[in-house]
Amino acid sequence: MARSYDAILEKTALQPTRQGLRDLLENDDPELLQALTRHAYHVKTRELGRNVYFRGIIEFSNICTKDCYYCGIRKSNHLVNRYELSEEEILREARWCYENHYGSLVLQSGERRDPAFVDKIEWLLKEIKSLSHGSLGVTLSVGEQDLKTYERWFQAGAHRYLLRIETSNPRLYSSLHPKSHSWEERRRCLDYLRQSGYQVGTGFLIGVPGQTFDDMAGDILFLKEIDIDMVGMGPFIPHEETPLGSSAPFDPLRQLTLGLKMIALVRMVMKDVNIAATTALQALSPTGRELGLRAGANIIMPNVTDLAYRRGYQLYQNKPGLDENAVEQRINLEQSIEALGEKVCYGEWGDSLHFKKRQKG
Secondary structure, X not given: OHHHHHHHHHHHHHOOOHHHHXXXXXXXXXXXXXXXXXXXXXXXXXXXXXXXXXXXXXXXEOOOOOOOOOOOOXXXXXXXXXXXXOHHHHHHHHHHHHHOOOOEEEEEEOOOOOHHHHHHHXXXXXXXXXXXXXXXXXXXXXXXXXXXXXHHHHHHOOOEEEOOOEOOOHHHHHHHOOOOOOHHHHHXXXXXHHHHOOEEEEOEEEOOOOOOHHHHHHHHHHHHHOOOOXXXXXXXXXXXXOOOXXXXXXXXXXXXXXXXXXXXXXXXXXXXXXXXXXXXXXXXXXXXXHHXXXXXXXXXXXXXXXXXXXXXXXXOXXXXXXXXXXXXXXXXXXXXXXXXXXEEOOOOOOOOHHHHHHHHO
């Protein structure tokens, strides 16, 4: 049976259509999943080799001005113990990444746009570049900003930015956010990031209540339409202290399967972009991130945040790795990645090949 899918997958990779992608997403044949991930892994190894790049993620603050209905650190969740790492704490973790030969790190936090926050990020970027002698690549994931702010941060040393749009369907977006949140503004920010010179990343919630297979197919085509460089997407996992925490039945196996299918299809369609195997996959299966790599992902984001703060940054329930320090996580990930026959590329930025090709063109 698996062989019968090969022609369909080849056609989808060459000429993706909304109907074709939707048919693959809603087909629950286990043999399709095997054929799909096998095909996507072949595309990855052909385009990018068997290389995995680490991005040490520093979750430096859970203070957020947004109120998204699915997020555990939303503004209205008063049960969260809010925190913000000091500059010295952030630089200590950045130095750990540098000394342990991580090529890159990610600064991630709740969304803010106040002047003090903007200035802090700019200062941190300059200091991280200084302490690493310019060798650490820096990705930012700190939300919607104006064009001037994005430009300031790019000039200070950031060169990649992840801003998840969560869904390409504005109507679905409005059902997941209060009226003060704007899909159009978030989309505009992706344009600002491209204008500023960043390698631009975005992504989606997969299997969120109200989402259809047609929406997910549209998400994949959206990535192609905007010519994205990086993708960070993960299965929806409810958080009990949010409006969506108990709004629909939750099937971990279904969510994991959808997550792997989306990774595989994006790899087939976009071919040479960077795709992250997110922690949400690991929350659904102990080997979730490894399965993500086998489905076509090539980026892992080990958490290097101090253990004292990790429980405060749970966007969804039962986030893994809360008690696993950075050293333990590095050792465990390295062993599991090597067991797959892949190589961790230490000391390299691992920039998006898709971005590099566009720059040359």
